[in-house]
Amino acid sequence: MSGTISSEFSKSQPSHAFPKVLLFNLVTDGHYANYLQYLIEYWQAQKLPGTLYILVLEEFIHLHQDVVNLAASDDESKKIEFVVVKPEEAILKPTSSKFNRFSRDFQELRLLHRYAQSLAVNHCLMMIADRYLIPLIFQRLNFSCAVSGICYRTSFHYTLFPNYQPTWKEKIQHFREKFVFSQVVKNPYLKSLFFLDPFAVNAINQSWNCQKSVYMPDPVKHYRDSELNLEKLKENLPVESGRKIFLLLGSIGERRGIYQLLDAIALLPDSLCEKLCLLLVGKIVDSDRELVKAKIAAISESKPVQIVTHFEFISELEVHGYFHLSDVILSPHQKHIGMSGTLVLAAATQKPVLSSNYGLMGEIVKRYGLGLAVDSTIPTEISKGLTRFLLEPESVLCDQTQMKQFAEENSTEKFAQTIFNNL
Numbered sequence: 001m002s003g004t005i006s007s008e009f010s011k012s013q014p015s016h017a018f019p020k021v022l023l024f025n026l027v028t029d030g031h032y033a034n035y036l037q038y039l040i041e042y043w044q045a046q047k048l049p050g051t052l053y054i055l056v057l058e059e060f061i062h063l064h065q066d067v068v069n070l071a072a073s074d075d076e077s078k079k080i081e082f083v084v085v086k087p088e089e090a091i092l093k094p095t096s097s098k099f100n101r102f103s104r105d106f107q108e109l110r111l112l113h114r115y116a117q118s119l120a121v122n123h124c125l126m127m128i129a130d131r132y133l134i135p136l137i138f139q140r141l142n143f144s145c146a147v148s149g150i151c152y153r154t155s156f157h158y159t160l161f162p163n164y165q166p167t168w169k170e171k172i173q174h175f176r177e178k179f180v181f182s183q184v185v186k187n188p189y190l191k192s193l194f195f196l197d198p199f200a201v202n203a204i205n206q207s208w209n210c211q212k213s214v215y216m217p218d219p220v221k222h223y224r225d226s227e228l229n230l231e232k233l234k235e236n237l238p239v240e241s242g243r244k245i246f247l248l249l250g251s252i253g254e255r256r257g258i259y260q261l262l263d264a265i266a267l268l269p270d271s272l273c274e275k276l277c278l279l280l281v282g283k284i285v286d287s288d289r290e291l292v293k294a295k296i297a298a299i300s301e302s303k304p305v306q307i308v309t310h311f312e313f314i315s316e317l318e319v320h321g322y323f324h325l326s327d328v329i330l331s332p333h334q335k336h337i338g339m340s341g342t343l344v345l346a347a348a349t350q351k352p353v354l355s356s357n358y359g360l361m362g363e364i365v366k367r368y369g370l371g372l373a374v375d376s377t378i379p380t381e382i383s384k385g386l387t388r389f390l391l392e393p394e395s396v397l398c399d400q401t402q403m404k405q406f407a408e409e410n411s412t413e414k415f416a417q418t419i420f421n422n423l
Helices: 032-047 059-065 066-072 098-118 127-137 156-160 170-182 197-206 230-235 258-267 286-302 314-324 342-348 357-366 378-390 400-409 414-423
Strands: 020-024 051-056 081-082 123-126 146-150 190-195 213-215 244-249 275-281 305-308 330-333 352-355 371-374
Touching: 020 156, 032 051, 032 066, 032 081, 032 357, 032 414, 051 059, 051 146, 059 066, 059 081, 098 127, 123 127, 127 146, 127 170, 127 190, 156 170, 156 197, 190 197, 197 213, 213 258, 230 244, 244 314, 258 275, 258 286, 258 378, 275 357, 286 305, 314 342, 330 342, 342 352, 342 357, 342 400, 352 357, 352 378, 357 371, 371 378
Parallel strands: 020 051, 020 123, 051 081, 123 146, 146 190, 190 213, 244 275, 244 330, 275 305, 330 352, 352 371
Antiparallel strands: none
């Protein structure tokens, strides 16, 4: 039955009567629901033949009903079906420790293997392949179909970037990655590994003389101003007149660089603090909650800066609204590996970024003129970047033509087209 939510396997058709694709996604948070949405919309718009299965946990159905409803609106000519992992199979290892996380990765890959066989699919796409690369090497599973996956955290090629000096821990990580990729590309069932990092694609294909790595755009959806209801959002933001809005949006915690950012603001002279509004949007990481709130209170008392907070999960539509209303987008991640959708969305809304200069993020900011890239582990460097944005015109600090080009390269259609063309 088209558009249904099923916990039973479908065996009504011969294995290869029509193309059957299985999207494997056992996470409920992050951007993965949006990725699934774009793939469903493309499948429907292009009227692709066959069946698209999406394997999820029950929790996903409750949290992302809007995405599930897309499949429910489908018809028999473009069959899409959400398949829920059976309750007895959904008892997975907790992720409270690294060992449990590692064990769960093997457990989840075996789950994918069972459902791929039972659904008789032609191709499986792992929405987070990073977790399953080692299991693919050591867990000898005979898949009845081709397997592909999306990788997000690859860093061994960062040594090719100017001024990159790896620590001994990073060198060990690079060695580990090289070993994993050298082995996983030999897997006979592996068709494609998709990367948001074009430099990783070149490094892997050249290093191991293969064509299994494919560059994948980081998709950003475009909304009309009328859809964003900007006037209402602006009315609800108590931003004082004459202040520039610096937005930090996402999971507010140590990894996002919130402490270094607040310390940087504390270093600014009062004359610049009077021009700045820091807008913090998103949930605070539980382990950082009390300290972050205490630091915000202390800075608000000692400096004439305005700090506006909205510590709640917000919808994709609201995310776009906040980007549109801000002047500068902050991305002071702490040695983040991989891409950040923040950069793409900032480019799409023509907003300059103050970003970490580490790895891929720093390289993308520089190559596309997206704004300033600084050492975000050092508050004084962030403070210098804030100062420049407060005193210099944006036209000097970013290249809007290149920003537009970067955004266009990362459309939702190009993302989905790349995926389905390489399965």
